[in-house]
Amino acid sequence: MIAEKMMKMVEGSSAIRAMFEEGNRLAKIHGRENVFDFSLGNPNVEAPKRVNESIKEIVDEVPSLELHGYNNSNSGFEDVRECVANSLNQKFETHFNASNIIMTVGAAGGLNVILKAILNPGDEVIVFAPYFGEYRSYVSNYDGVIVEVSPNLENFMPKLDEFKEKITKKTKAVIINTPNNPTGVVYSEDTIKEISRILLEKEREYNTSICLVSDEPYRELVYGDIEVPFLTQYYHNTVVGYSFSKSLSLPGERIGYLVIPDEMTDSENLKVAAGVATRILGYVNAPNIQQKLVMKCINEKTDLSYYAKNRDALYKGLTEAGFECVKPQGAFYQFMKSPVADEKEFVKKAKEYNILIVPGTSFGCPGYVRIAYCVAYETIQNSLPKFKELAKEFGL
Amino acid sequence: MIAEKMMKMVEGSSAIRAMFEEGNRLAKIHGRENVFDFSLGNPNVEAPKRVNESIKEIVDEVPSLELHGYNNSNSGFEDVRECVANSLNQKFETHFNASNIIMTVGAAGGLNVILKAILNPGDEVIVFAPYFGEYRSYVSNYDGVIVEVSPNLENFMPKLDEFKEKITKKTKAVIINTPNNPTGVVYSEDTIKEISRILLEKEREYNTSICLVSDEPYRELVYGDIEVPFLTQYYHNTVVGYSFSKSLSLPGERIGYLVIPDEMTDSENLKVAAGVATRILGYVNAPNIQQKLVMKCINEKTDLSYYAKNRDALYKGLTEAGFECVKPQGAFYQFMKSPVADEKEFVKKAKEYNILIVPGTSFGCPGYVRIAYCVAYETIQNSLPKFKELAKEFGL
Numbered sequence: 001m002i003a004e005k006m007m008k009m010v011e012g013s014s015a016i017r018a019m020f021e022e023g024n025r026l027a028k029i030h031g032r033e034n035v036f037d038f039s040l041g042n043p044n045v046e047a048p049k050r051v052n053e054s055i056k057e058i059v060d061e062v063p064s065l066e067l068h069g070y071n072n073s074n075s076g077f078e079d080v081r082e083c084v085a086n087s088l089n090q091k092f093e094t095h096f097n098a099s100n101i102i103m104t105v106g107a108a109g110g111l112n113v114i115l116k117a118i119l120n121p122g123d124e125v126i127v128f129a130p131y132f133g134e135y136r137s138y139v140s141n142y143d144g145v146i147v148e149v150s151p152n153l154e155n156f157m158p159k160l161d162e163f164k165e166k167i168t169k170k171t172k173a174v175i176i177n178t179p180n181n182p183t184g185v186v187y188s189e190d191t192i193k194e195i196s197r198i199l200l201e202k203e204r205e206y207n208t209s210i211c212l213v214s215d216e217p218y219r220e221l222v223y224g225d226i227e228v229p230f231l232t233q234y235y236h237n238t239v240v241g242y243s244f245s246k247s248l249s250l251p252g253e254r255i256g257y258l259v260i261p262d263e264m265t266d267s268e269n270l271k272v273a274a275g276v277a278t279r280i281l282g283y284v285n286a287p288n289i290q291q292k293l294v295m296k297c298i299n300e301k302t303d304l305s306y307y308a309k310n311r312d313a314l315y316k317g318l319t320e321a322g323f324e325c326v327k328p329q330g331a332f333y334q335f336m337k338s339p340v341a342d343e344k345e346f347v348k349k350a351k352e353y354n355i356l357i358v359p360g361t362s363f364g365c366p367g368y369v370r371i372a373y374c375v376a377y378e379t380i381q382n383s384l385p386k387f388k389e390l391a392k393e394f395g396l
Numbered sequence: 397m398i399a400e401k402m403m404k405m406v407e408g409s410s411a412i413r414a415m416f417e418e419g420n421r422l423a424k425i426h427g428r429e430n431v432f433d434f435s436l437g438n439p440n441v442e443a444p445k446r447v448n449e450s451i452k453e454i455v456d457e458v459p460s461l462e463l464h465g466y467n468n469s470n471s472g473f474e475d476v477r478e479c480v481a482n483s484l485n486q487k488f489e490t491h492f493n494a495s496n497i498i499m500t501v502g503a504a505g506g507l508n509v510i511l512k513a514i515l516n517p518g519d520e521v522i523v524f525a526p527y528f529g530e531y532r533s534y535v536s537n538y539d540g541v542i543v544e545v546s547p548n549l550e551n552f553m554p555k556l557d558e559f560k561e562k563i564t565k566k567t568k569a570v571i572i573n574t575p576n577n578p579t580g581v582v583y584s585e586d587t588i589k590e591i592s593r594i595l596l597e598k599e600r601e602y603n604t605s606i607c608l609v610s611d612e613p614y615r616e617l618v619y620g621d622i623e624v625p626f627l628t629q630y631y632h633n634t635v636v637g638y639s640f641s642k643s644l645s646l647p648g649e650r651i652g653y654l655v656i657p658d659e660m661t662d663s664e665n666l667k668v669a670a671g672v673a674t675r676i677l678g679y680v681n682a683p684n685i686q687q688k689l690v691m692k693c694i695n696e697k698t699d700l701s702y703y704a705k706n707r708d709a710l711y712k713g714l715t716e717a718g719f720e721c722v723k724p725q726g727a728f729y730q731f732m733k734s735p736v737a738d739e740k741e742f743v744k745k746a747k748e749y750n751i752l753i754v755p756g757t758s759f760g761c762p763g764y765v766r767i768a769y770c771v772a773y774e775t776i777q778n779s780l781p782k783f784k785e786l787a788k789e790f791g792l
Contacts, residue, residue, distance in 0.1 A: 001605045001633070001662040003516050003538070006669045013672045020468070046460040055685070059451050064442040068646045072416070105501060105650075105679060112678035116537075120399050137676035142399070209397045237397070250464045252684035254501075266397040273402045276409045280533035282508035283501060287683040288648035289451070 009137070019356065026354050036383035038371040039356045041181065041332065043249040045306050045374070051248060054296035058289060067288060074279040075271070076103025076257075080291045084257055087298045092230040094261075102258040102274045103286040103294075106251075107217045107243035109278075110258045111138050114239050115173070116281060117273040118211055119144040123172035128158040130335065130365035132181050132215070144172070151365045156183040156326055156335065160194050167202045173211040174199065178228065179218040182363045182370035183335040184311075184328020186222060189229045196235035209237055209265040217243040217256070220301065222330040223308050236263040244294065246332075247302055255290035307332045310373040310380050317384035318371075322396030332374040335360070339394035343369050349393065353386040405533070415752065422750050432779035434767040435752045437577065437728065439645040441702050441770070447644060450692035451685060458688060467684070470675040471667075472499025472653075476687045480653055483694045488626040490657075498654040498670045499682040499690075502647075503613045503639035505674075506654045507534050510635050511569070512677060513669040514607055515540040519568035524554040526731065526761035528577050528611070540568070547761045552579040552722055552731065556590055563598045569607040570595065574624065575614040578759045578766035579731040580707075580724020582618060585625045592631035605633055605661040613639040613652070616697065618726040619704050632659040640690065642728075643698055651686035703728045706769040706776050713780035714767075718792030728770040731756070735790035739765050745789065749782040 002010065019039065026035045058067065071077050081098035088094050104110035119125070121143035127135055129151040139146050147166050152159045158176075176195070178187040187195075199210050214231040219242065222228055231238045243256035260271050278285065285291075314334055315327050324337040338346040343359045347369060350357055360368030373380060398406065415435065422431045454463065467473050477494035484490050500506035515521070517539035523531050525547040535542050543562050548555045554572075572591070574583040583591075595606050610627040615638065618624055627634045639652035656667050674681065681687075710730055711723050720733035734742040739755045743765060746753055756764030769776060 001514055001607065001660065002665055002669050003512070003514055005516075006513055006672065007665070009672045009676070010665050010668045013668055040466065042466045044461065047464045051464070052455045052460065055455050056452050059448045064448065064645075065440065068443045068447070068648055070436065070438045070647045105683075108678035108680050110678075116399070117402055118397055118399055120401075134676065138678065141676065211397065249460075251466045252464055252681060254680060254683045264397065269398055269403070269406050272406045272409055273398050276402065276405045280405070280530065280537065281677065282504035282506075282534065283679070284504050284650060285648060287501075287650045287686060289685055290683060 005140070022351065023356050030354055033378070033382070034354060036355045036379055036386065038373065038375060039358055041372050041374060042251060043246060043302070043374045044376050045249050045303050047249040048297065048300040048302065050297055050300050051250070051293065054293055055289065057296065058292045062292060067292065071285045071288070074275040074285055076101070076286055077288070077291050080295050083295045083298060088259065092233065094230070094232060096259065096261065099271060100260055100262065102260065102271070102278065103291050104241070104256045104258055104278070105283045105286050106245055106254045106256045107215060107241045108134065109254065109283055109286070110241040110243070110256050111213065111215060112141060112281060113274050113277045114211070114213060114241065114258055115139060115142050115144065116277040117270060118172055120172070122170065124168060124170045126163065126166055126171060126174040127364070128163070128176065130156070130182050130360060130363035130368065131175070132177060133362045133364070135175055147171070148364050156180070156185045157187065157191060158195070160198065163195070164198050167198070167210070169206045169208060171202070171208070171210055173213050175213045175215055177215040179222055179330025181218065181331055182333045182360070183326065184331045184333050185326065186226050186228055186329040189227070192229045192231060192234050199235055199237070203237070212238045214238060214240045216240055217246050218331040220247045221304065221307065221332060223304070223311065226329050228330070232259065232261045237265055239264070248297060248300060249302055253287070253290045255286055255294060307374065310375070310377055313377070313380050314371065314373050317380070318387060321384070321388045321391040323387070323391060332372060334371040334373055336369050336371060338367050338369055339391070339396055341367055343367055346394070350390055353390050355383060355386055355390070401536070418747065419752050426750055429774070429778070430750055432751045432775055432782065434769065434771060435754055437768050437770060438647060439642060439698070439770045440772050441645050441699050443645040444693065444696040444698065446693055446696050447646070447689065450689055453692065454685060454688045463684060463688065467681045470671040470681050472497070472682055473684070473687050476691050479691045479694060484655065488629065490626070490628060492655065492657070495667060496656055496658065498656065498667070498674065499687050500637070500652045500654055500674070501650045501679045501682050502641055502652045503611060503637045504530065505650065505679055505682070506637040506639070506652050507609065507611060508537060508677060509670050509673045509679070510607070510609055510637065510654055511535060511538050511540065512673040513666060514568055516568070518566065520564060520566045522559065522562055522567060522570045523760070524559070524572065526552070526578050526756060526759035526764065527571070528573060529758045529760070531571055543567070544760050552576070552581045553583065553587060554591070556594065559591070560594050563594070563606070565602045565604060567598070567604070567606055569609050571609045571611055573611040575618055575726025577614065577727055578729045578756070579722065580727045580729050581722070582622050582624055582725040585623070588625045588627060588630050595631055595633070608634045610634060610636045612636055613642050614727040616643045617700065617703065617728060619700070619707065622725050624726070628655065628657045633661055635660070644693060644696060645698055646686070649683070649686045651682055651690060703770065706771070706773055709773070709776050710767065710769050713776070714783060717780070717784045717787040719783070719787060728768060730767040730769055732765050732767060734763050734765055735787070735792055737763055739763055742790070746786055749786050751779060751782055751786065
């Protein structure tokens with residue numbers, strides 16, 4: 001009954017499900033508080049208070065037929081799109097209007113919409129390892145081909161020479177994700193400038209259009225004074241994909257947006273194509289209550305100090321235990337070198353200590369593991385003695 | 397910049413957009429109340445009062461991290477899925493549990509999920525004309541091939557002889573939609589039994605599995621004593637797709653579900669595949685607030701008398717004016733024969749009377765038009781003299 005392409009994913013998915021069930025099994029035996037589940041990027045910081053207040057206000061204020069009905073456009077409510085455009089203009093000195101904004105079912109929905117809109121079968125999409133593993137599925141949905149730039153194990157910044165070599169006439173898109181999942185690295189402005197320069201050069205060389213897709217769910221999650229460049233200012237063919245999942249702790253509410261700037265090649269058609277893709281992929285529109293919520297909460301912020309505290313405690317504990325880590329500058333993931341080349345062996349051993357982490361192979365970077373620290377502070381604290389024992393077992 | 401497949405749709409979409417803009421232009425000139433916009437299936441009946449009450453309760457009752465966080469499964473909240481299963485069991489004497497239910501981003505999301513899960517490129521999907529035109533896009537998303545059974549212009553019931561002939565070794569799915577958009581016809585139990593018999597026979601003949609996809613957003617919208625058979629009771633390989641868009645007047649909130657019964661071939665894998673498809677198509681999960689809303693409002697009903705009144709007035713007015721119509725038994729669409737073979741000419745002329753309707757060609761049934769009567773009663777009343785004039789112009 002099942003499509004061949006899907007059958008492989010079903011088998012793969014069983015492994016993840018098995019891990020999830022293992023977590024539940026362990027929790028039953030040892031108690032939930034004694035299982036250190038670092039596997040998911042599900043924020044443990046509550047949504048800002050204003051979120052729930054706003055939902056109640058929206059229900060009272062917006063006429064029912066408007067609040068719950070179809071939007072006039074598949075791209076979303078006009079007033080919501082305008083609000084997003086204005087907010088971006090204020091923050092980044094851009095010049096967007098409602099027509100540049102497509103409200104989406106989270107960033108995952110947005111990435112699917114833009115890839116559906118631009119990819120012909122066989123088109124190549126470049127990603128920098130390590131990268132969010134779901135990109136593979138999103139690209140495969142539209143019969144695109146993922147081309148990986150190998151990881152720079154020094155500091156996890158993109159390898160630009162290799163990037164340049166891997167751009168071909170068939171390159172249709174490049175996905176970048178900064179602050180990065182799984183490494184927490186933030187690309188510097190110089191790096192962004194260099195990526196833009198290379199893309200412009202290659203567009204001219206091949207007489208093609210290459211879309212830089214900037215996946216930015218972690219845009220506001222940066223520690224200290226680090227600046228996250230806004231990419232449309234650097235390269236004309238940039239599409240930004242954003243999600244409120246992390247900035248407002250709303251991952252289950254499925255709300256985000258795409259930015260399609262006027263400077264893009266074929267921009268007017270691309271805006272229409274994104275609306276059509278939203279419709280035919282079955283999203284139809286981003287959910288209404290969540291759209292209206294954006295208007296009320298666009299300036300709300302998550303409690304960054306919570307994640308910062310976790311980051312510092314975890315990084316300190318892990319390095320003291322002898323593990324090799326690059327300190328994250330953003331997002332809420334710690335990428336860590338496995339003490340053995342086959343990190344799956346390490347992940348398996350960690351499970352014996354009730355520690356659940358994800359192998360780097362899932363992110364195109366074997367030999368490493370990802371630790372999602374968007375958990376309770378106590379989970380970090382209580383896990384550190386276990387990490388220490390684990391380190392000892394591997395001779396660190 | 398745009399994918400070739402999409403470019404054609406962008407051109408097609410412009411026509412629809414032009415119609416929408418035309419409506420707005422007419423409204424500016426003549427006033428919104430003097431434009432008779434019958435083009436969209438956007439309910440003009442407000443959501444039941446309980447809906448907005450429930451949203452406020454949910455916000456107060458459900459812990460923030462659960463309410464807004466990721467679901468444990470891409471298929472949705474366990475308690476919501478259980479609630480849907482129990483509700484179906486009560487109504488239809490079925491034996492579903494949470495595992496049979498996948499919460500989806502409306503029916504459109506559900507159809508995409510199941511087609512993604514089952515279609516290999518080149519697989520055939522049979523539809524009975526006239527049919528909801530979006531099926532073409534959904535099937536094309538997964539490189540399936542639409543096979544149309546021609547319309548039975550007598551009564552718009554499916555042509556079963558032709559259906560039987562058109563089933564091949566490549567037939568992977570059949571989509572049916574009863575109560576039907578655009579005709580309002582409800583398939584009788586005998587018809588359902590015959591469809592099931594034919595499918596079983598063909599599954600045996602070709603040694604294949606054929607999935608009957610029942611698209612049921614209008615299940616509760618039936619007039620009088622007409623029964624809508626629940627299809628999983630008739631044919632083992634039935635998947636039901638449901639949406640609360642019409643039954644609760646929530647089309648913009650994007651909430652529905654799929655039912656994948658245990659009796660289906662490869663049912664356990666298919667459930668997992670549907671969850672995986674939900675994830676990788678970028679839905680990730682149906683929006684949370686709307687999921688929880690289902691638990692509170694599953695027994696709420698829309699005001700059917702509102703649509704019944706519209707139906708009766710419209711049908712009476714149109715037939716008295718001389719138009720040829722089959723009286724709808726369900727949904728909120730009147731399908732009507734165009735007085736000229738090229739119905740686009742008729743649609744164009746109707747626009748001169750500020751009447752906006754959709755050509756039957758969009759539904760695979762040229763020579764007819766669709767009139768969506770989910771509008772204000774006054775719109776119907778005020779439009780009827782215009783329809784009369786229109787009829788006269790065509791010599792009726």
